[in-house]
Amino acid sequence: MRAAFPEYWIWALGIPFVLVVLYFVYQRVSRITTIWFSPDQYARSFPQVKMYFRAAGMVMLFFALLGPYLPLNRTREEQNTREIYLLLDVSSSMNCEDVKPSRLEVARRELRQLAAQLEGNKVGLILFTDNAYVQCPLTRDVSAIRLFLDLADTEQFTQTGTQFRTALVLAMDRLNHIDRSSAATTRAVVLVSDGEDHGDAYTSLLERFKAAGIRIFTVGVGSQEGAPVPEWKNGQMNGYKKYEDGSTVFSRLSEQSLKSIAQESGSSYLRLGEEEGRLASELEREIRSLRVEGLAENEDKVSRNLYQVFLFLGIVLLFASLFIMPIRKI
Numbered sequence: 001m002r003a004a005f006p007e008y009w010i011w012a013l014g015i016p017f018v019l020v021v022l023y024f025v026y027q028r029v030s031r032i033t034t035i036w037f038s039p040d041q042y043a044r045s046f047p048q049v050k051m052y053f054r055a056a057g058m059v060m061l062f063f064a065l066l067g068p069y070l071p072l073n074r075t076r077e078e079q080n081t082r083e084i085y086l087l088l089d090v091s092s093s094m095n096c097e098d099v100k101p102s103r104l105e106v107a108r109r110e111l112r113q114l115a116a117q118l119e120g121n122k123v124g125l126i127l128f129t130d131n132a133y134v135q136c137p138l139t140r141d142v143s144a145i146r147l148f149l150d151l152a153d154t155e156q157f158t159q160t161g162t163q164f165r166t167a168l169v170l171a172m173d174r175l176n177h178i179d180r181s182s183a184a185t186t187r188a189v190v191l192v193s194d195g196e197d198h199g200d201a202y203t204s205l206l207e208r209f210k211a212a213g214i215r216i217f218t219v220g221v222g223s224q225e226g227a228p229v230p231e232w233k234n235g236q237m238n239g240y241k242k243y244e245d246g247s248t249v250f251s252r253l254s255e256q257s258l259k260s261i262a263q264e265s266g267s268s269y270l271r272l273g274e275e276e277g278r279l280a281s282e283l284e285r286e287i288r289s290l291r292v293e294g295l296a297e298n299e300d301k302v303s304r305n306l307y308q309v310f311l312f313l314g315i316v317l318l319f320a321s322l323f324i325m326p327i328r329k330i
């Protein structure tokens with residue numbers, strides 16, 4: 001038997017003091033009780049038992065405080081160690097409706113399906129515009145990923161542009177921050193955007209991804225024909241964005257940058273259209289084809305808590321001592 005809170009053993013030094021106090025209380029109560037009851041009546045109340053019950057009850061409560069438990073056999077479970085971050089562009093151009101109902105809605109739909117098909121792997125979600133934000137850290141909880149995808153919206157952030165670099169830097173930081181000393185881990189990033197990157201160069205960053213063995217799959221959403229960029233305010237469409245000269249802002253799928261990132265990473269570029277489920281299936285197949293360097297061996301230390309037993313015994317003993325008293329015959 002072991003203690004979950006061994007630091008409380010120091011309190012054991014107070015047990016002799018408590019027992020001495022109980023003994024003196026017993027002696028004093030005995031003298032007072034004999035005034036009201038005859039010696040025979042008092043003897044039949046088993047006063048020593050009352051003291052023993054209280055002493056034993058206090059000791060049981062002390063052991064319950066230590067949090068005793070029995071260590072049982074450890075269970076080991078081998079699991080795949082793929083870790084995937086989904087990077088979703090939520091810039092204003094993702095509201096374009098050149099794919100129905102919109103680029104963002106189609107991307108969210110496909111990523112929800114992808115998360116479901118990747119069940120058992122760790123998946124996280126990063127939303128980005130000019131800046132990037134971790135919307136959901138790595139988790140095996142598919143429902144959490146799907147929930148945060150449902151909440152993803154272009155009105156969440158004040159920035160309306162697109163920078164791949166900020167999203168990739170954040171993904172790199174999050175994937176490298178995790179302790180993986182127990183086993184090697186296969187890591188990947190899925191970048192979903194309409195390709196209109198207005199940020200800094202990221203060539204050196206891609207080299208870091210390659211050196212770290214992190215694959216980057218890119219997904220383009222939209223059409224070559226493009227569409228005007230809707231302007232949304234408070235959940236309502238308020239016309240289309242305009243340039244200073246009054247002309248309408250038009251957005252088209254720019255595949256060159258997305259293809260370049262995938263090529264540098266040694267991964268695939270996929271184009272997302274209105275066909276439901278195709279992207280999720282292809283990406284899921286690509287990601288699962290990644291060679292897992294090792295199987296993580298999760299070790300669960302199974303134990304049986306015993307504090308409830310000591311707590312129960314302590315309460316029962318103290319409660320029972322209340323009913324051990326002499327009965328006065330009239």
